[in-house]
Amino acid sequence: MRELLEILQGQSFFDGLTEAQLKLVAAFAALRSFEAGRYLFREHEPADAFYLIRSGRVSLESLLPGRQPGTFMTLGGGDMLGWSWLIPPYRWHYDARALEPVHTAHFDAAALRERMDHDPVLGYALHKRFTMLIVERLQAARLQHLDIYASGEGDVGLGG
Amino acid sequence: MSALAAELQGHEPMAPEPWRILAVRREVADGEVFTWTLEPLSGRAATARPGQFNMLYLFGVGEVAISVSAIEDDGAVVHTIRAVGSVTRAMQGLRTGEVVGVRGPFGTAWPVADAKGRDLVLAAGGIGLAPLRPVVHAVLARRQDFGRVLLCYGARSPRDLIFRDELDEWQVRRELDLRVTVDRGTADWKGDVGVVTQLIDRGGFDGRNALAMVCGPEVMMRFSALSLHRRGVAPERTFVSMERSMRCALGFCGHCQIGPHFVCRDGPVFPYPVMEPAFRVNEL
Ligand code: FES
Numbered sequence: 358m359r360e361l362l363e364i365l366q367g368q369s370f371f372d373g374l375t376e377a378q379l380k381l382v383a384a385f386a387a388l389r390s391f392e393a394g395r396y397l398f399r400e401h402e403p404a405d406a407f408y409l410i411r412s413g414r415v416s417l418e419s420l421l422p423g424r425q426p427g428t429f430m431t432l433g434g435g436d437m438l439g440w441s442w443l444i445p446p447y448r449w450h451y452d453a454r455a456l457e458p459v460h461t462a463h464f465d466a467a468a469l470r471e472r473m474d475h476d477p478v479l480g481y482a483l484h485k486r487f488t489m490l491i492v493e494r495l496q497a498a499r500l501q502h503l504d505i506y507a508s509g510e511g512d513v514g515l516g517g
Numbered sequence: 518m519s520a521l522a523a524e525l526q527g528h529e530p531m532a533p534e535p536w537r538i539l540a541v542r543r544e545v546a547d548g549e550v551f552t553w554t555l556e557p558l559s560g561r562a563a564t565a566r567p568g569q570f571n572m573l574y575l576f577g578v579g580e581v582a583i584s585v586s587a588i589e590d591d592g593a594v595v596h597t598i599r600a601v602g603s604v605t606r607a608m609q610g611l612r613t614g615e616v617v618g619v620r621g622p623f624g625t626a627w628p629v630a631d632a633k634g635r636d637l638v639l640a641a642g643g644i645g646l647a648p649l650r651p652v653v654h655a656v657l658a659r660r661q662d663f664g665r666v667l668l669c670y671g672a673r674s675p676r677d678l679i680f681r682d683e684l685d686e687w688q689v690r691r692e693l694d695l696r697v698t699v700d701r702g703t704a705d706w707k708g709d710v711g712v713v714t715q716l717i718d719r720g721g722f723d724g725r726n727a728l729a730m731v732c733g734p735e736v737m738m739r740f741s742a743l744s745l746h747r748r749g750v751a752p753e754r755t756f757v758s759m760e761r762s763m764r765c766a767l768g769f770c771g772h773c774q775i776g777p778h779f780v781c782r783d784g785p786v787f788p789y790p791v792m793e794p795a796f797r798v799n800e801l
Contacts, residue, residue, distance in 0.1 A: 369720065414709070416710070427702075428702045428710045429710065430710055430711045430715075431698075431708075431709045431710045431711060433709070433719065434719070435719050435720060435721075436719065456707075493714075493715075493718060496714070496740060497711060497712045497714060497715050500700075500712045500714065500736065500737065500740060501700045501701075501711065501712050503736065504673065504700075505642065505643075505733075505734045505736050505737050506642065506643035506644075506672060506673040506677065506700070506733075506734060507673075511601070511602065511760075511761075511762040512579070512581050512601060512602025512603060512604045512605050512762060513581055513582050513583075513602075513760055513761065513762040513763065514581060514582065514583040514584060514596070514597070514598050514599060514601075514605065514644070514647075514760075515570055515582055515583070515584050515648065515758060515759070515760035515761075515780075515785050516584055516641075516643075516644055516645035516646075516647055516648040516649075516732040516733060516758055516760060517644075517645065517732075517733065517734055517735060517758075517759070517760030
């Protein structure tokens with residue numbers, strides 16, 4: 358528990374939570390590791406967890422009909438993984454696979470969600486943080502699909 | 518001296534001087550991005566600083582502004598060029614030993630000295646790594662002067678990564694924290710997939726004490742500046758390099774103007790707050 362609290366305290370995602378709130382969140386967490394190649398979760402499975410990746414890299418993959426599963430994003434040490442536990446129907450929308458040995462803090466999100474319903478202050482504090490995370494990932498996804506590195510029109514080479 | 522070289526001879530700021538291509542190197546498989554090492558036929562030239570650019574002139578075709586991508590001790594200058602228009606595409610066909618015209622160096626430089634004693638975050642997108650490479654060289658030459666140094670580099674796909682050998686070398690030397698990502702991976706790509714801003718979001722530097730230099734497409738610079746700001750880097754300590762096509766490169770013609778600023782003379786390197794109005798894009 359103490360170790361988990363320290364891990365959460367060192368994570369900017371949780372900055373601004375009170376000590377009491379951090380302790381509460383830590384109570385729903387457990388250290389969990391995955392060998393290279395193992396799935397943290399699979400698409401369509403119930404989303405009842407989220408993760409703080411402490412080290413190692415995780416590939417987020419989506420299956421397109423008739424195609425090989427494709428990595429649309431990789432996450433690494435310090436990244437948060439998973440928000441589908443916040444939004445009905447609470448199912449994962451993609452696969453998450455360990456590319457190398459991955460060490461995480463795993464959060465029992467189903468239980469935490471219930472707790473948040475009864476503790477709106479904590480609920481709001483966590484919602485705000487996950488909303489920020491969702492916005493960051495949405496912006497990243499938008500940039501990724503804009504093809505921003507396509508050649509411009511101009512005959513100029515100043516790095517743009 | 519050839520007739521071309523004689524024609525190019527002169528010291529007027531508008532008159533290109535003849536430089537010889539010492540080496541040509543392909544940066545990507547199809548050769549669309551290539552690097553020239555150039556030396557002045559006269560044997561002397563003003564020394565460029567990281568972030569500055571030269572006007573490269575191809576006789577009978579035209580002139581383009583190209584950032585310096587390395588500065589060699591012997592005075593040779595290195596330019597990395599992407600063939601995107603009529604002049605740069607014609608340049609793609611030139612070989613070692615041929616002579617081109619060079620005017621410069623022009624413009625403002627990256628504030629490398631201001632980063633001393635601080636953490637330094639370099640964020641490069643695509644060919645934007647080229648203008649930042651001389652900063653990496655300068656920092657590695659005096660590594661002890663700087664705190665943590667992060668180089669976050671994003672490209673469209675693995676095949677678009679430039680300076681591959683040097684990236685490998687920097688990775689091995691571990692004197693800087695090199696993070697590379699691509700928008701679209703391939704089956705054999707073992708590295709990160711995602712946009713360059715996510716590499717910044719991962720932190721690993723002291724934002725309050727950091728200075729950042731960002732170079733790439735404008736939308737990438739805008740979102741990188743936001744990520745840096747979220748991580749505590751003051752906008753005034755975030756620098757961006759702007760790209761506009763140039764004609765005079767001397768602040769006369771106004772061709773490169775962004776608002777009241779002439780990119781050729783007041784830039785290309787600007788503090789972020791100066792360019793922020795030019796960057797505004799619709800938020801999600
Ligand atoms: S290119 Fe003429 S003013 Fe800048």
